[in-house]
Amino acid sequence: MKVTKMISRKMAGGILLGFLAVAGIVTGSQGSVTVYAAEELQGSGTAEDPYVITGSEDLWKFAEIVKASSDRNECAKVADGVTEIDTTVRGEKKDLTWNPIGDSSGSYKGVFDGNGAEITIHADRSINNNAGLFGILGSGGEIRNVTTAGSSKGWDSVGGICGQACSDAKIVNCNNKADITAQGGQAGGLAGYASSAQIESDTSISNTGAVTGTANVGGLVGQASGGMKVIVHEGILNSGAITAKSSGYVGGLIGYADLASIQADADIINTGKISSMGSNTSMGAGGLIGYGIDISIISRNGMLQNKGEVTAAITSVGGIGGHMTSSDNSNCQIQAAKGVINTGRITGKNSVGGVVGEYAYSAPMTSMDGFILNRGAVEGNGDNVGGVIGRMGSNSDGSKYGNMGDVTNTGKYTGGVIGSWDSNTSLENSFNIGNVVVTGEDAADVGGIAGRFTGVNIKNCYHTTEYPLIGNGEAEKDEITGKISNCYCMEKNTLPWDGEITKTTKAFTDGEVAYLLDGSGDSRRAELIWGQKIGTDQTPVLGGMTVYQDGSIYSNADGHHYGVPQYTWSESDMSCTARRICEGCENEESETVTASYTEEKAGCETNGKKEYKAEFKNPSFEVQTKTIMTDSLGHDVTDAVWSKDEKAHWKDCKNGCGKKLEQAEHTFQTIIDRQATESTEGSSHEECSVCGYQKAAVVIPVTGKEETTNEQPSNTNTLTVGQVVVNKADGSFYTIKKNAGKVHEVEYKAPKNKKQTKIAVPDSIKINGATYKVTSIAKSAFKNNKKLKTVTIGKNVSKIGENVFSGCKKLKTITIKSTKLKAKTLSKSTFKGITKATTVKVPKKKLSAYKKLFKSRGLSSKVKVKAY
Structure with a gap:
């Protein structure tokens, strides 16, 4: 029976309940089926018209449709625009456990297209197998464009995408973020078990979830067999922690593989921690592959690289592969265009290597443009421990192996590159610059390159350790004789083998050893393998900068071997001379050129800069530059006249920078142009005391018969607060402050002119017959x-404004009769400009108080304050 539709909400509730009662479908504990009244799924479930999944409810319905189907080949696609689906929520229900689609009663054979969505699951089949978004993906089944998140648990065959993928099933463009746990074995980020299946991607694939099982645990697939293939057009990445709890077969990509292949155009990388908690009888822990039989892993245009720590107490532990072996399949290979590299720390018991723990392929590891290189620390606690390979049992030669990490071990057969070389093949063009350290009673057979070597020969290699090139004992000396050629060690190696040439540290650093590794004279090979950037590289480098020989001089230049050029600028900086001298024959090359320059002139506030550039015709001389900085000019207002407008005045910088300097508002004082008389009007104007800006003149009315007034009206009550009047008695200007009832007060505003040598601020003045107390002095009055x-x-003054005495350079005496001054009636700049040449006299009874008061308001302690 094939179910293609769900019950419509439009059906009457009674009909639905009746149907459920007759059918015997109930809701309850695990194993029962919950039926939801809902709208039909869009689509018919065929490949041409798949069901449309718009959310969690639809996905649950689809799972129920497939479960009820006899063929289990229904197809579905997540709707466009849906980016996330959380299956732990369905309607009002939360924390739901997902039932995988397809199981042992019938695998899924349809096509499910996630359309780029991330689907969160909580699959928990702890006592059952085949856990994941899908349980078993069978023949013709395909899952594409899905990222799984959340968690997936089961006994065996547990994955994020599916528990099992077999019989030509496909997983396309899928990734996993979910944490995967298998109580038994076969746990993988995408699939727990994959046989004759294919994983492929138009872009890249990745696992970021933690994957845990007892054995057969991998970031992509736990266990692969039957020619399973991974084909990716970009790169592959595992960053999740991969753990085998009680055995081996654990890897960043695949835990256990028997006849499989992985191929990517770009880098294949593991950055996650790989761990095995198994005993020493277990085998296979690797950054990419734990245990591989007839498996190829190839990066066509990138690297194979492990960056994660690989930690185990088992046999066959390596940065790229733990144990790699082949039966009669000669096509198996480890290959990367740009290098096979490990940088992670590798820890194991027996057969431990920075790149591979045990290597027994018929074909060698190769890299077209790179090398087989280990940079991580390698630690063993048994036999066969090497910087690159722990135990070499391959029937192929090894070349371009390099180790830069420290190698430590407590057992036998420890080498900087190879722990034990047990095949009838050769090693060449390899090096070790890492430390080799052995401890313990069982430690034996230690070599700078190989701990034990029974192959054909070793040639064109070097190491920097204190040990001999290979660690074979004295009893095997005859077997080794003649097998070592053109290999080099440092002086600290006191027991070199026949054919192992001792060189000084200088010979390693100055390029001599790099040159000799490619042969010399007629035996020097045409296609060089070794090189060194002299002065930078301390030892020879595979594929390094070419080294040339001229007598006893080695350099990176053919012919003369010049030292570092020296450059000298002329005194005027307009020319530069380059010189270099050949270290062999003292031939000198020199060239003097005229420098070009660009200039940024100094501004008033910015520094100037002149940049000189000398370019030489000789390509061996580098372009030289020199920068001369000049200080900023600073603004210049020397002899500058005031610029002004109706509000302010300023001085323009004479350098033309446009800066307005010393800008301030006008300080006006009233100037009497003509005094008014009883019969003639006078005139006055306000004029800035700083820049001379003048306001329009104003008329001073005739004085009339009242001699005590000038411009004032005849009636006191007609004067308004703020009105400026002129006291005829002293010609000074006053501002009306209070004029109500019997209270009349004015403020001393300004003297009649600035030519006065003496000014007395009176106690009061008379205006139109009324007496006005002088109670304050305006700011800037003098x-x-x-x-x-x-x-x-005068004695009635209780307030003195700002800058009253500023600029009064000849002021000798200030006599203050008032006893009413306080801190709040004096400005902090009231006494600004008063120097020690001025004496301030105050009433005797206020002497002490005024000294403190004036000092607090800015009067210099150098100014004398005394009583009169």
Whole structure:
């Protein structure tokens, strides 16, 4: 029976309940089926018209449709625009456990297209097998464009995408973020078990979830067989922690593989921690492959690389592969265009290597443009421990192996590159610059390149350890004789083998050894393998910069071997001379060129800069530059006249930078142009005491018969607060402050002119017959009166404004009769400009108080304050 539709919400509730009662479908504990009244799924479930999944409810319905189907080949696609589906929520129900689609009663054979969505599951089949978004993906089944998240648990065959993928099933463009746990074995980020299946991607694939099982645990697939293939057009990445809890067969990509292949155009990388908690009888832990039989892993245009720590107490542990072996399949290979590299720390018991723990392929590891290189620390606790390979049992030669990490072991057969070489083949063009350290009673057979070597020969290799090239004992000396050629060690190696040439540290650093590794004289090969950037590289480098020989001199240049050029600028900086001298024959090359320059002139506030550039015709001389900085000019207002407008005045910088300097608002004082008389009007104007800006003149009315007034009206009550009047008695200007009832007060505003040498601020003045107390002195009242020598301040003054005495350079005496001054009636700049040449006299009873008061308001302690 094939179910293609769900019950419509449009059906009457009674009909639905009746149907459920007759059918015997119930809701309850695990194993029962929950039926939801809902709209039909869009689509018919065929490949041409798949069901449309719009959310969690639809996905649950689809799972129920497939479960009820006899063929289990229904197809579905997540709707466009749906990016996330959380199956732990269905309607009002939460924390739901997902039932995988397809199981042992019938595998899924349809096509499910996630359309790029991330689907969160909580699959928990702890006592059952085949857990994942799908349980078993069978013949013709295909899952594409899905990323799984959440968690998936089961006994065996547990994955994020599916528990099992077999019989030509496909997983396409899928990734996993879910944490995977198998109580038994076969746990993988995409599939727990894959046989004769294919994993492929138009872009890249990745696993970021933690994967845990007892054995056969991998970031992509736990166990692969039957020619399973992984084909990716970009790269492959595992960053999740991969753990085998009680055995081996654990890898960043595949835990256990028997006849499989992995191929990517770009890098294949593991960055996750790989762990095995198994005993020493277990085997196979690797950054990419744990245990591989007849498996190829190829990066066509990138690298094979492990960056994660690989930690185990078992046999066959390596950065790329733990145990790699082949039966009669000669096509198996480990190959990468740009290098096979390990940088992670590798820890194991027996057969431990930075790249591979045990290697027994018929074909060698190769890299077209790179090398087989280990940079991580390698630690063993048994036999066969090497910087690159722990135990070599391959029937192929090894070449371009390099180790830069420290190698430590407590057992036998420890080497900087190979722990034990047990095949009838050769090793060449390899090196070790890592430390080799052995401890313990069982430690034996230690070599700078190989701990034990029974192959054909070793040639064109070097190491920097204190040990001999290979660690074979004295009893095997005859077997080794003649097998070592053109290999080099440092002076600290006191027991070199026949054919192992001792060289000084200088010979390693100055390029001599790099040159000799490719042969010399007629035996020097045409296609060089070794090189070294002299002065930078401390030892020879595979594929390094070419080294040339001229007598006893080695350099990176053919012919003369010049030292570092020296450059000298002329005194004017307009020319530069380059010189270099050949270290062999002292031939000198020199060239002098005229420098070009660009200039940024200094501004008033910015530094200037002149940049010189000398370019030489000789390509061996580098372009030289020199920068000369000049200080900023600073603004210049020397002899500058004031610029002004109706609000302010300023001085323009003479350098033309446009900066307005010393800008301030006008300080006006009233100037009497003509005094008014009883019969003739007068005139006055306000003029800035700083820049001379003048406001329009104003008329001073005739005085009339009242001699005590000038411009004031005849009636006191007609004067308004703020009105400026002129006191005829002293010609000074006053501002009306209070004029109500019997209270009349004015503020001393300004003297009649700035030529006065003496000014007395009276106690009061008379206006139109009324007496006005002088209670304050306006700000800037005497400012810039350069002839003023004495000032007397009346007894009614209780407030003195800002900058009253500023600019009064000849001021000698200030007599203050008032006893009413307080801190709040004095400005902090009231006494600004008063120097020690001025004496301030105050009432005797206020002497002590005024000294403290004036000092707090800015009067210099150098100014004398005394009683009169």
